Amino acid sequence: MQNIWMIIVFLSAGIIGFWCMKKIDSLFEKNQEKYLREWETEDMLAEESETESRSREKGWAERSISLYHEKKVKQEQKYYMLSDWVKTVVVATVTTVLSFLFEELGIRQSNIVTVYILGVLVTAAITASRIYSLTLSVFSVLIFNFLFTAPKYTLKAYDTGYFITFGIMFLSALITSSLTVKLKNNAREAAQTAFRTQILFDMNQLLQQERDKKDILEVTAMQLIKLLNRNIVVYEVEKASLSAPHVYYCGEEEEQESYTTEEERQACLWVMKNNRHAGATTKMFPNAKCLYLAVRVNNMVYGVIGIALGNSPMDTFEKSIVLSILGECALALENEQSIREKEEAAVMAQNEQLRANLLRAISHDLRTPLTVISGNASNLLSNEDKFDKETKLRLYGDIYDDSMWLINLVENLLSVTRIEDGRLNLKMSVELIDEVTAESIRHLPRKSAEYQIHLKKNDEFLMAKMDVRLILQVIINLIDNALKYTPAGSVIEVASQKKENMVEVSVSDNGPGISAEAKEHIFEMFYTGTHKIVDSRRSLGLGLSLCRSIIEAHEGSIRVEDNHPHGCIFTFTLPAEEVHLNE
Template sequence: MHAPALSDQVARKAPGKLTIFASYFCGAGKRHAMLEAARAAKREGQDVVIGLLSFDAWPSDPPLAEDFETVHCKTVAQDGHTESELDLDACIKRRPQLILIEDLSHTNIDGSRHRKRCQDIEELLKAGIDVYTTLDVQHIESIQDTVFSILGFSTSERIPDHVFDRASRVEFIDIEPERLQQRLLEQKKVQLLSRYSLSQLSALRELALRRCADRVALYTQSGQNGTGYRSHEHILVCLSSSPSNEKIIRTAARMASAFKCELTALFVETKDFQWMSPPDKERLRANIHLAQQLGASVETVYGDDVAYQISEFSHLSGVTKIVLGRSGFPSRPWFHKASLTDRLIDLTPELDIHIIPDNGMNHLLSTRYRETVHLPSLSLLDLFKSAVILVSTTLIGFLFYELGFTDANIIALYLLGVLLVSVSTKSSICSFFAAVFSVLTFNFCFTNPRFSLHVYESGYPVTFLVMFLVSLLTGSLASKLKSHAKRSAQVAWRTKLLFETNQTLQKARTQEEILSVTAKQLLKMFQRDIIVYRIQQEKLTASEIFLMDDTASTDRYTSEKEREVAQWVVTNNKRAGAGTETFSDSRCTYLSVRKGDQVYAVVGIATSDNPLDSFETSVLLSVLGECALALESQKNLEEKEAAAVLAKNEQLRANLLRSISHDLRTPLTSISGNASNLLSNGDLFDDKTKKQMYTDIYDDAMWLINLVENLLSVSRLEEGRMNLHMSTELVDEVVAEALRHINRKSVEYHLHVQNSDEYLLAQIDAKLIVQVLINIIDNAIKYTPPGSDITIEWNRKGDFIYISVADNGPGIPDQAKPHVFEMFYTVSNQIVDSRRSMGLGLALCKSIVNAHGGEITVTDHLPHGSVFTFSVPAGEVELHE
C-alpha cells in the first residue's frame, strides 16, 4: 500500500458532503434510491462514479448502475474465498465529484488501511469528494442495546454515532413491514425472511424512525454551522470490565446527546486492577474505546474506595448526573456491606444517580464473566518468603518461651511476622494464610497442652479469634499501604517528569532541541522506543529514533510502511498505527504534535506488543501538548524576530525615501538651473561667472555620485553581499589617496598629516578604507567653520593600526556621541532634514571598519573639537629569498 503518497497529492479544498440512504432492514430499496439520486446528479452535469456496489439478486439495480463508470476495486483472498474491497487510492486518484459506496457500516478485511469502511469514506470526504452511501440504522453504535432487546443479538458491524449525525443529508427509505416481507418473498430470500418476525421488523422500523428523528432534532438545534447550545448538565458514566458496561456507556451517551451536555467516562483503578485477567483487561480497553467513540472524555483516578473517588471527582468536575449499572452478583447477607449506589447517595445527595438495568444481557453473560474472574496469583517466591518469615517467627517464639516470656510477647511476635509477610509479598493470599498459620502454630506450640490443637483454658478460643482478626486486619492494612505507596510513587514520578518536561522545553531554543527533549522524556517515562519525524512543507524529514537498547537494530522502525503511516498522520492530522483502526498492523502508534490544524511533527511510540492504557495515553497527550506549545512559541518568536527585522528595514526605507526626496531635490535643482542658464544665456555671462557655475554643477554632481556610492555600499554591507579584497598596503599611500578625493572646499581649511616615524602596513581593502577616510574628512569639513585645523595621524598598537582625524570645530554633544554612527542621524537635526546631511557617511564607515574586524569611536578634542579614531589590522610583508 502506498496510500499516504497518494493522499499527499490531494489538493487543499472544502471537504465533501456525505449523503446516507438509510432504512431499517435490507430490501427496503435504499440502494435503488441512491442510484436514482446519482442519475439525477449526473443529468445535472456532475462527474459520478461507482466506488463499490454489490448486486445480490435485486434485478432492478444493475440496469441503473450501467450509466456510471466504476472505479477499480481490490480483490483480496480471505479465508479461502475472494472479497471485493474499496480501492481508496484509486478513488482519490480518479477524484470524481460524486462517488457511490455501499454499506457504510462494513468492516474491512485484515491488512486494509482502515478497519471500517466509514473511515475510508471520511478520508474521501476530506479529499473534497461527495459520497452517496447506504446504511441500515440498526448498525448505529448507541442503539445496540435496543437492537439486542429486539433481536436477541447485536450486530458486529457498527458505526460511531457522529458519522450518522454529521452527515450532510440522511434520506430514510421507508416501507411497511408487510410490504417488505412480500418483497423478500418475491426475491426468494426465504432464509432471511424466516429469521425475523413481523413484530421484530416493526420494532426495528420504529427504532430507525426514532433515531432519524433524533438526528433531525439535533441538526435543527445545532444549526447549519454545527455549533449547538450546551446545557449546564454534566453526565458521568462509570467504566468497568463488566460485560454489561457497554449498555451503560451507550445509555449515558444518549442522555448526553438529549441534554446537549458534556459526557465524562471515569475509571477508578483499585489495587485489584493488577490481578485483573487478560480477558477483563481487554474488555475494559474495549469499553474505554467505546466511550471515546461516543464522544466521552475518559479520566482515570486511583483509590480502593470507589464510591468516595467517584463522589470527589464529581464535586471537582461539576458533574450533575451519574450513570451506573446494576451489579450482576447476588448479595450475601452475612457479609452485608452498603452497595455502591447507597454510598453514592450518601456522599452525593445533590446529584441525580441513574441505575441502568441490564434487560437480560448480564444474565446471559454473567456465567462466562464469573468464569473469567481472576484470583490473585500465588508465586513460588512469595510462598518461600512467607515460609521463611513464619518459620523464623516460630523459632524466635520458642526462644521467648524458654526465656519465660509471656504469651502476649509471642502473640506480638506473630503479628509482626504477618506484617512482614504482607510487606514483602505481592499476593494478598499470603497475608491470609500467614494469619491462619500464626493462630494454629501458636495454639499448637505454645498453649497447654503443647503440640496439640486442644486447649485447657476457656479463654483461649477468644484469644485465638482476636489474634486471627488482628493479624488479618494488620496484614490487609499493610498490603493496602504498600499498594498506595507504590501507586503514589508512580504518580509522583510521572508528575515530576511532566514538570521536568515543561521546564526543559522552556529552555529549548530550536525545533530540533524541543523535539529531542520531548522524545527523551517519553523514553524515560514509558520505557518504549520513540520515533520522531520533523515536518517541512507537509513532508516528513529523516526520522530520529530513540531506543531503550542502544545496540538494538532500527530497521523495524525505518521501513517504508512505517513511514507511510507517519505521512498519513501528517496529511490527515489523526493518530494511526498500532492500537488504532488505521494501519493497525504497524509497529508503533503515531500521533501528531499539533496546535489546531498546524502539524509540527509526528511522534511514534512502540506499542505493537503492549498497548498504552488510558492513563498512559493521557500522559502522552499532555507531553505532546506541551511540545506543541513550545514549538508554537518558538515559531512565534521566529516570526516576531522576522517582523522586527522587516519593520526596521521598512523604517530605513522610509527614512531613505524621505531623505532622498528632500536632499536630492536641492542639488538637482541647482544643476538643472545652472545648466539652463548656461544654455539660454551663456553668452551674457563673463568667464568668472561661468567658471563658478561650472564649479557648482561639478560639486553638486560629485555630491550626488558620492551619495549614490554610499547608498550602494551600505546596502551591500547590510545584505552581506560586499566582498573584501584584502591586501597589504602602506598607510601613507592610503591617506594620500583619500586626500586627493576630498571635498574641494578643503582649500579653505588647514589639513595636517602627521606621518609616523616608520612605515606602517595594514591588511585592508584599500578602496573601502579610502572611502572611510574621505567620509570622515568631509564630515569634519562640513561641520567646522572655514579656517579650522584638521589633523590626520596614525600609529600602531599591538596587532592594529589606529588612524585618527581630529578637528578644532565646535565638537559633538555628549548625548549625540552614541548615535553619530546610526544611519540617517545628524547632530544638527537628529533625523535628517537639511541639504547634504543624510547621515549615511559615518554609518557606512562603521560598517566597513567592523567588516575589517576593527572599531571606530568619537571622542572630544581638547580644548574643543572632535576626534574620530578607527582601527584596522596591521599587515606584514613576507620576504622570499
C-alpha cells in the same frame, strides 16, 4: 467436633479475608482503568500540558530515570520469588521465638497474638505481594494454635473461645496486611507523581534553552529515550506536510528503513491530519512498529513522535509521562513559532521603515543638489555674457561640488545594496596605510578648504590587507562626516598607528562632539543625530553605517570616542601585514 468448628471458622475467615482483598484490588484496578480510559480519549492529549513544580538539583532526572527503570524491572518480575518466601519464613520464625520468650516470661496469650499480627505487618511491608502476608496470616493462626493453646502440639482447642480468638487474629492480620499494601501503593503513586513532576520540570528547563524547532524536537526525543529506553522517530510538521523522519536510537543503531516504511509514514500522516494517535496498540495501523502521537496545542499539530514498542507496550504511568512531555514540547514549539513570527514581522516592519526612510531621504537629497545644478546651468546658458569670470567660476564650482556629492551618494547606495544582498566582493591587496590616507584627502570636496585638515604620518611602514577602493570610501566618509558636523575652521586630523596585530586609523576633530545617546545609534542606517547638520541638504545618514559594514567585512572594528577637551574620534582597525625587506 472441635476440629470441624476450627475448619469452619478458618474457611469463614478466609472467605471474608479474600472478599476484603478482592474489594481493595478492585479499587486499585478501577484506578488503573481510569488512567487507561484517559489514555484512550483525545481529551487527555489536549489537556496534559499543566505547569509543573520546581526542583532543587540539576541532573536529578537522569538518576531518577535510572532508578525508575530498576524499579520497573523488579516490579515486572514474578511475585512468587524465593527471596520473599525466605523473608516470610524468617519473620514467622522470629515471631515464634519471641512468642516462646514471652510465654516463658509469663505474658498472656492475648499479647502473644499481637506479636504474630506484627509479624504479618512486617511481612506486608518487606515483600512484593500480599500473598506472603496472607499466607503468614493463616500459618500464624495455625502455629499459635499448635504451640501455645491447650492441648499443645495439636490443632485441637479445648476452649471454644479460642475459635473466636483465631478468627479475630486472622482477620486482624489480614486487614493489617491489606492496609499496609495499600499504603505501599499510595507511597509508590506519590513517588511516581514526584518523579513525573521532576521529569517535566527538567524537560521544561531544557526546552527553555532551545530556540530552534529542530533542537526542541531533538531534546524531546532524547528525554523520551532516557525515560522509555526505546527508539524514537521524529517528524516535523511544516505547512501541513511531514518532513523527513529523524530516528534516534536508544542503543545500537538499527536499519532506519524499518522505521521509515510506507506504512509507518501513512500512520504519521493519519496522525497529522486527524490529530489522534495511531500505530502499534491502536486500531489504526496496528501493524506499525511504532506508536505515533501528535505534538499539538489544541488543533495545531507541530510534529509527530513515534515510539518503537516492539513486544512490550508502555504501562499507564509511562503513557501519562509521555503525554505530559509531548504537552511541554508542544508549548515550547508554540512559543518558538510565536517568537519567530514576531521576529519576522519586526524585520518586515523594519525593512518597510528603512525603505520609506531611504525613499524620503533620497527624494530630499537628490532634489536639492539637482535644483542647484539645473539653476546654475540655466543661469550660465541664458546669461553667460552677463557674468564676469569670477561669477562663472563660482557657478561652475557649485555645479561640480553638487555633482560630485551625487556621485558619492550613488556610490554609497550601491555599496549598501551590495552589502545587503551579500554581493560585496572584496578585492584584497596589501597597501601602505600612509598612501591610502593621503589619497583619501586628495578626493575631498572643495568645501574641505575651509577646514584645517592634517595628515599625521607614521614613522613605521604600516601595511594592511584591504580592498583599497572601499577603505578609501570609509576614510572619505569619516572626513565628510566631520565636515558636516563641525563649523568651518575646525581641525580635522587623520592618523594611524599599530596596536598588537592590528592597524588603527583614526579621524578626529575638535568640533562640538557627540552625545552619549547618539553614540549608541551613530552607526545605524539613516541615523543623523540630534545636532543641526551644517549642510542640511546632505543628510541621508548612510555614511557611518556603510563604514561599519565595510570594516566588519575586513574583519576589523570601528568605534567612536570623545576627543578631549571637545570633539570626537572615529577609529577603525584592519589586520596588520608584516613588512619583509630583502637586504
